Amino acid sequence: MRIPCPFCGNRDTQEFVYRGDASPTRPDTDEAMHDYVYLRDNVAGPMREHWYHAQGCRNWIVVTRDTRTHEIISAEFPR
Amino acid sequence: MAEPFTITEHTNLALATIMARKGVDPAAIEAALADTQLIPTGPGTWLAVSYCDPPPYPGEGRGPVPTPDLDPGLRRDTLKDLASVSDQSGGYIVYRFSGPAARTLLQRGAFIDLHPSVFGPGSSAVTVIAHIGVILWQADDDTSFDVALFRSFAGSFRHWVEASANAHDRHPDESRDPWDPQV
């Protein structure tokens, strides 16, 4: 699989570190912290996920990928 | 590999990483360092390369202590308030690959397209060769490339160079060793 890094261009996944779902945000309450840390949806379809281009530009990238087909819908810097 | 290439270590380079400070327009940094070769390594980050005579770390066993008089183009004063500068002259080793087979050899290691139509003079990339992180760029002409990697990986990298040069279709009549180190 190739990841289209917004800075470097198309690169092999070997250059990246995968972190997973990009949607959880840090909660304000301790009660919600367990779910934030441990619970993840098992998405079948398009999913926003974090990839770190460790062996390239050393930036985090938000990749929208269809988990059923590996189609990459978009890849952008988080901000 | 029917046609030869040469590999040479650059010994007269002053190197530094340049990282833009928050909110600084990258163009301002490129303008401030207009006379210095800048290899883009990420958004707002560069590897600055400049020739330095005498070498910043002369001779063997170049140590980790930064020299106070890097090339003027890399001096921190130039970039005060614009960017952070870290001396890398001892951290990276830079090899020059030259010759008709240089591009082919590097293509055997890098998972990016090095065809001249997409990787020509001025092109650069931060990528991996043989699991070793490299910054590579095409030097002036069509057959010369510079490859920067962390100095402590030099032995492993040279092993990859040797293995790759010897593993493929070396011409039986080739009188000269295609891997011809000129260090």
Ligand SMILES: [Zn+2]
């Ligand atoms: Zn990248």
